[in-house]
Amino acid sequence: MSFNWRWDFTWDILPRLLAATLNTLIAAGAGYAIALVLGLILALAQRTGWRGLTVAVREFVEFIRSTPLVLQIFFVFYVGPQFGIRLSPWTSGMIAIGLHYSAYLSEVYRAGIEAVPKGQWEACRAINMSTRDTYLRIIIPQALPPSIAGMGNYLVGIFKDTPMLSVIGVAELMHTANAIGSESYRFLEPYTLVGVIFLAISLPTAGLIRLFEGWVRRKLGL
Amino acid sequence: MDMSAYPLELPEGDRPMVRFMNVTKSYGKLVVLDQLNLDISEGEMVSVIGPSGSGKTTVLRMLMTLETINGGVIYVDGKPLTHMPKNGTLVPADEKYLRRMRASIGMCFQHFNLFPHMTALQNCMEGPVQVLGLSKAEARARSEELLTMVGMIDKKDQHPSRLSGGQQQRVAIARALAMRPKVMLFDEVTSALDPEVIGEVTNVIRKLVTEHNLTMLMVTHQMGFARDISDRVCFFFGGKIEEQGPPDELFGNPQRDRTKQFLSAVKDAD
Amino acid sequence: MSIWEYMQIYGARLASGTAITCAQFVLAALIAIVVALLAGLGKLSQNWLIRGTSVVYIEIFRGTSLLVQLYWIFFVLPLFGITLPKFVAGFVSVGLNVGSYGAELVRGAIQSVPKGQWEAAYALSMSPAKRMRRIILPQAIGIMLPPWGNLLIELLKGTALVSLISVADLMFQAKQINASTFLSAQSFGIALVIYYILARFFITPFMRRMERAMARRLGKA
Numbered sequence: 001m002s003f004n005w006r007w008d009f010t011w012d013i014l015p016r017l018l019a020a021t022l023n024t025l026i027a028a029g030a031g032y033a034i035a036l037v038l039g040l041i042l043a044l045a046q047r048t049g050w051r052g053l054t055v056a057v058r059e060f061v062e063f064i065r066s067t068p069l070v071l072q073i074f075f076v077f078y079v080g081p082q083f084g085i086r087l088s089p090w091t092s093g094m095i096a097i098g099l100h101y102s103a104y105l106s107e108v109y110r111a112g113i114e115a116v117p118k119g120q121w122e123a124c125r126a127i128n129m130s131t132r133d134t135y136l137r138i139i140i141p142q143a144l145p146p147s148i149a150g151m152g153n154y155l156v157g158i159f160k161d162t163p164m165l166s167v168i169g170v171a172e173l174m175h176t177a178n179a180i181g182s183e184s185y186r187f188l189e190p191y192t193l194v195g196v197i198f199l200a201i202s203l204p205t206a207g208l209i210r211l212f213e214g215w216v217r218r219k220l221g222l
Numbered sequence: 223m224d225m226s227a228y229p230l231e232l233p234e235g236d237r238p239m240v241r242f243m244n245v246t247k248s249y250g251k252l253v254v255l256d257q258l259n260l261d262i263s264e265g266e267m268v269s270v271i272g273p274s275g276s277g278k279t280t281v282l283r284m285l286m287t288l289e290t291i292n293g294g295v296i297y298v299d300g301k302p303l304t305h306m307p308k309n310g311t312l313v314p315a316d317e318k319y320l321r322r323m324r325a326s327i328g329m330c331f332q333h334f335n336l337f338p339h340m341t342a343l344q345n346c347m348e349g350p351v352q353v354l355g356l357s358k359a360e361a362r363a364r365s366e367e368l369l370t371m372v373g374m375i376d377k378k379d380q381h382p383s384r385l386s387g388g389q390q391q392r393v394a395i396a397r398a399l400a401m402r403p404k405v406m407l408f409d410e411v412t413s414a415l416d417p418e419v420i421g422e423v424t425n426v427i428r429k430l431v432t433e434h435n436l437t438m439l440m441v442t443h444q445m446g447f448a449r450d451i452s453d454r455v456c457f458f459f460g461g462k463i464e465e466q467g468p469p470d471e472l473f474g475n476p477q478r479d480r481t482k483q484f485l486s487a488v489k490d491a492d
Numbered sequence: 493m494s495i496w497e498y499m500q501i502y503g504a505r506l507a508s509g510t511a512i513t514c515a516q517f518v519l520a521a522l523i524a525i526v527v528a529l530l531a532g533l534g535k536l537s538q539n540w541l542i543r544g545t546s547v548v549y550i551e552i553f554r555g556t557s558l559l560v561q562l563y564w565i566f567f568v569l570p571l572f573g574i575t576l577p578k579f580v581a582g583f584v585s586v587g588l589n590v591g592s593y594g595a596e597l598v599r600g601a602i603q604s605v606p607k608g609q610w611e612a613a614y615a616l617s618m619s620p621a622k623r624m625r626r627i628i629l630p631q632a633i634g635i636m637l638p639p640w641g642n643l644l645i646e647l648l649k650g651t652a653l654v655s656l657i658s659v660a661d662l663m664f665q666a667k668q669i670n671a672s673t674f675l676s677a678q679s680f681g682i683a684l685v686i687y688y689i690l691a692r693f694f695i696t697p698f699m700r701r702m703e704r705a706m707a708r709r710l711g712k713a
Contacts, residue, residue, distance in 0.1 A: 066691030068652035078676035119335035127349035220339040221381035
């Protein structure tokens with residue numbers, strides 16, 4: 001077999017791939033939502049001033065960041081049943097990918113918060129502001145704009161990592177392409193289309209994130 | 223530490239606005255302030271001068287509770303600031319107690335520390351609305367009055383990044399005053415300013431001294447200004463008050479050698 | 493089964509998997525470094541063909557998933573007459589993928605060498621090639637070493653995907669043992685710990701040493 005692109009086949013499989021793209025987007029969105037919230041908890045847990053907790057959370061974040069996501073996905077999916085907890089592929093996939101990216105996002109938040117000058121904390125103290133208001137009204141609004149680039153990178157990153165969910169049978173884009181390949185013995189069109197779809201989504205998203213960052217900065221008058 | 227030497231509250235008749243009682247501050251082995259005793263009466267303007275590293279900024283930061291103290295007690299308006307009464311003795315203050323006491327103290331910083339994402343007016347309204355619980359209308363009226371006083375009312379809708387250093391510092395003074403503190407602290411408020419705008423900030427402070435009955439403590443490098451407006455000047459050296467007195471005496475006829483050396487070195491530099 | 497019994501039976505297989513993972517890591521890292529330098533410099537080239545090729549490579553590999561690239565190289569490239577054994581397809585894919593991220597680090601580091609350095613080299617009438625090699629690159633390497641440390645950990649994690657085209661690496665062995673024993677916590681747990689040890693106690697300290705050596709060479713330590 002040599003290089004021969006079949007357009008009729010392409011048009012045949014495109015609807016199936018686009019439908020699967022929706023699943024990919026849902027997976028990325030749900031995983032990202034989990035990561036955003038969990039990441040904030042991990043970041044704030046390191047700022048409680050309680051040393052034991054700080055060290056434990058730091059080590060946990062390091063561990064998650066230095067081990068492969070695909071292995072974490074297998075771990076979450078297969079270890080549950082060993083102890084009588086059965087998780088669906090979707091649930092385990094979202095837990096694994098959300099947890100993985102929460103470690104990265106906690107670092108983004110942490111860097112953002114640490115970049116706010118010390119004088120801002122002192123000014124809040126001088127007008128007697130509560131810790132809660134200090135975070136919500138003064139620190140986080142300033143920590144946000146420099147964090148947007150990092151947060152955006154990981155949004156694109158989580159999107160590009162969703163194909164790994166195919167290994168436990170989540171019916172996303174890669175899983176569908178594999179299925180088409182094994183039904184038709186044609187790999188050229190499905191795998192190439194998957195690549196094109198990923199490009200078509202991730203490149204504009206990266207651009208939009210840059211625009212959004214500029215907009216937030218202007219909005220906050222920074 | 224034995225706390226029995228420290229009263230739970232200062233007695234009527236012996237109640238300066240601020241009292242430092244044997245206050246000690248150290249970082250590891252480095253002693254920044256050594257057994258400091260200092261009273262400031264109500265309405266008094268006290269300037270703190272001295273070489274860098276003499277502990278003068280630490281005095282202000284402790285009063286604002288930005289630094290913890292290692293020994294002694296600070297009293298504000300008769301009540302302990304750093305400690306609270308519990309079971310008939312003084313124990314280190316908790317956050318709730320500190321917040322209540324902190325309300326009577328305001329501070330302006332060398333680098334202004336305005337909130338960059340808020341306009342001048344929003345900076346002034348933030349504390350009154352969020353901390354004192356004033357209505358927006360009340361806070362706005364109070365803030366606009368103060369911005370007028372510091373001559374910044376026409377810039378009230380500008381963000382700090384659009385203001386010069388002198389303008390930012392005047393807004394910062396208004397922001398601190400909007401909390402209606404009993405004691406105002408000025409920490410080298412002109413040190414980060416270009417020479418030509420120092421006057422607009424010192425004029426505001428001058429106005430506060432003549433028109434308001436505020437208790438003020440100011441760390442400064444501007445000897446002429448300190449001499450002009452202070453009721454008393456304290457010369458700090460090596461974590462201690464080396465010499466203090468009315469400005470004309472301290473500047474005109476210093477008694478201690480270190481004071482003389484410092485004043486002549488500063489004069490040479492001018 | 494205790495963890496010791498488990499290791500007695502399956503330790504050898506996990507060890508051989510770890511060896512394959514290390515080999516994949518080293519070979520992929522070499523490709524990533526070479527390609528990153530070429531594409532990073534290429535993106536700064538005056539020649540539009542070189543610049544265009546670099547940009548297209550970087551955007552395609554950064555814009556799609558490693559898994560997609562791996563499958564494409566392993567399953568689709570043969571249709572173009574290029575058949576790679578799975579072991580080679582594995583490290584080539586990982587290397588090309590990480591190289592595209594590395595190229596941006598190279599470009600960024602070169603651009604952040606102060607302008608005065610370029611002008612000083614120019615004033616000494618150095619040729620552009622010599623200026624890059626003798627003046628700019630040594631300083632750029634100092635700037636980009638710390639982010640390369642993170643990137644190499646991403647590369648190590650990336651090698652786990654080669655198990656999906658049946659390269660018998662650590663991930664593959666863990667999966668195989670799990671499939672025959674259902675001892676998932678042990679199989680995947682031990683594999684996770686081994687990856688962590690490789691990242692935390694080999695790659696990170698190695699990069700720290702490189703950073704220190706580089707700082708000494710640049711006279712900063």
